[in-house]
Amino acid sequence: MQNPQVISDNNKKSLKIKKILTKKIISNKFKQDNLVIVIGGDGFMLQTLKKNKNSKKKFYGINSGNYGFLMNKFSSKNIIKNLSRANMISISPLEMIVKNRNNQLKKSLAINEVSVLRQSRQAASLSIKHGSKKVIKNLVSDGVLVSTPAGSTAYNLSVHGPILSLNSKKLSIAPISPFRPRRWKGKIVNDKLKIIITNLNPSKRPISAVADNLEVRYAKSIIVKINNKIKFNLLYDKNRSLQKKIKIEQLRNETN
Secondary structure: OOOOEEEEOOOHHHHHHHHHHHHHHHHOOOOOOOEEEEEEOHHHHHHHHHHOOOOOOEEEEEEOOOOOOOOEOOOOOOHHHHHHHOEEEEEOOEEEEEEEOOOOEEEEEEOOEEEEEEOOOOOEEEEEEEOOEEEEEEEEEOEEEEEOOOOOOOHHHHOOOOOOOOOOOEEEEEEEOOOEOOOOOOEEEEOOOOEEEEEOOOOOOOEEEEEOOEEEOOEEEEEEEEOOOOOEEEEEOOOOOHHHHHHHHHHHHHHO
């Protein structure tokens, strides 16, 4: 059995937690194979997961950022017990394939969402397909968002997209400030087929495509699909599972 690997963001709070945690691990002789403890915010966790996309490791996040939806709360007193009893869930990321104005292909992974955004003062003009089926012929808007269940309570919720259950096998397609058709609310689709977003007017209405935090500018077309070959294993405290967090957000959303 190995000592867990502890990595942290470089801010003061993260480094302080890392110091306390490292002492606890040594004094309790706590060992667990393939365990990585990630101290930081959601952004740092997403970055870490992508760097380890081909590993079989398990990731336990400790929040030292703001919201920390993908993370656990740090308890100095209970941390070893929480690590020992943590439950695992596996999630697959989205894969974004963008063709830019020079017909170059750029690939990136997104754990939360892929967002397609207007790049100038002109609104975007987009057609969206799900497999061979047309979702919308021409959406004039600030953009559109494709979200995973894990990311459905993040940016997706801010643009009034639906919250998806973790085991739903669905993706959310949500418009960002739709202008035409103004009342289009988006669509929930199954995650088996790819989503194809095409810029209908790339010269006059340029758009960029963003996978979590990686941006590709002057996109002509964007393919978004679930990459089931990659599994990220996330660990959560027994009473604060990711499913439970999503459920809380669902209830909060319904009462607001």
